[in-house]
Amino acid sequence: MSPTHSSTKGDGIDENTAFSDCPDAAVQAIKLQLSRLRAAKSICILTGAGISAESGIPTFRDKQTGLWENYRAEELANIAAFERDPKTVWSWYQWRRQLVQDKLPNPAHYALAQWQAWAGTQGQNIDLVTQNVDDLHETAGSEVIHLHGHLWQNKCSQCELTFEEDVDYANNELLRCEACAGYVRPNIVWFGEGLPQKEWQAAELAAKNCAVFISIGTSSLVYPAAGLAQLAKQHGAYIIEINLNPTQSAVVDSVLAGKAGEIIPALVAQLIT
Ligand code: NAD
Ligand code: ZN
Numbered sequence: 001m002s003p004t005h006s007s008t009k010g011d012g013i014d015e016n017t018a019f020s021d022c023p024d025a026a027v028q029a030i031k032l033q034l035s036r037l038r039a040a041k042s043i044c045i046l047t048g049a050g051i052s053a054e055s056g057i058p059t060f061r062d063k064q065t066g067l068w069e070n071y072r073a074e075e076l077a078n079i080a081a082f083e084r085d086p087k088t089v090w091s092w093y094q095w096r097r098q099l100v101q102d103k104l105p106n107p108a109h110y111a112l113a114q115w116q117a118w119a120g121t122q123g124q125n126i127d128l129v130t131q132n133v134d135d136l137h138e139t140a141g142s143e144v145i146h147l148h149g150h151l152w153q154n155k156c157s158q159c160e161l162t163f164e165e166d167v168d169y170a171n172n173e174l175l176r177c178e179a180c181a182g183y184v185r186p187n188i189v190w191f192g193e194g195l196p197q198k199e200w201q202a203a204e205l206a207a208k209n210c211a212v213f214i215s216i217g218t219s220s221l222v223y224p225a226a227g228l229a230q231l232a233k234q235h236g237a238y239i240i241e242i243n244l245n246p247t248q249s250a251v252v253d254s255v256l257a258g259k260a261g262e263i264i265p266a267l268v269a270q271l272i273t
Contacts, residue, residue: 022266026258042125044210050217054106054261079192091172098169108260109140111268118272127206149188158182207232216242
């Protein structure tokens with residue numbers, strides 16, 4: 001199934017205003033990181049729901065609204081929940097798809113894409129790994145490894161056949177697989193499920209090989225993804241966290257506190273000028 005929402009590209013960064021949007025304390029903290037980031041041969045970036053929050057996609061820590069206000073996201077994005085009550089879980093994903101389908105990348109996604117492309121021309125490697133199931137990184141122009149699957153794809157819950165055809169997001173009726181009659185589900189890694197092997201191996205390799213690991217907009221609570229920073233640290237990397245409400249993670253060496261959509265464009269504008 002191909003995404004039905006539009007994908008508009010733009011550069012996302014206004015270099016003249018990049019710093020003016022950024023809190024003073026963060027500007028100072030950014031300046032301290034520039035030489036380290038310029039010198040790093042390889043950088044691994046892990047993003048979470050926080051990077052898409054300014055695009056209007058709620059994180060799992062935000063309270064749900066409307067029909068779903070009495071449910072917790074963690075209880076729906078869950079294999080046990082689907083096995084118990086597939087209709088409710090399917091309906092929630094159809095609702096989330098309606099919510100996400102018109103959302104566009106924000107300046108943080110565009111700045112990372114610009115940095116990744118520029119770094120390639122300088123002999124520097126940036127591996128971008130995401131826990132997000134939206135496609136805003138690739139819409140912004142990045143190459144990205146998806147650890148938790150894709151919101152716009154479906155697969156059979158029994159035989160794992162993937163489905164390419166479009167689904168009407170306004171229809172909450174369960175669909176059946178043509179091959180085995182199993183229920184159709186989103187092609188997403190739920191709580192209680194393993195990660196796709198190829199993507200996980202690529203992410204582990206990136207974490208082991210990087211000189212700097214940057215964790216952006218993630219609560220660092222969901223494993224195994226949260227373990228990538230620890231793995232990077234064990235292999236000698238310096239760990240930077242960018243978060244509106246920084247975590248208390250013991251592996252973090254430096255924190256850039258603030259909105260991803262303000263910090264990252266400011267950082268990238270400094271790095272690539
Ligand atoms: P999370 O919901 O657990 O945590 C979000 C983090 O982002 C928090 O630490 C919060 O302080 C931070 N944050 C919020 N707004 C921010 C901003 N503007 N700038 C910087 N940081 C900000 O998200 P998670 O760690 O990614 O883990 C939860 C799971 O939820 C993941 O597995 C992911 O697949 C899934 N999820 C994905 C999406 C998406 O695809 N957009 C959305 C919600 C949840
Ligand atoms: Zn099937």
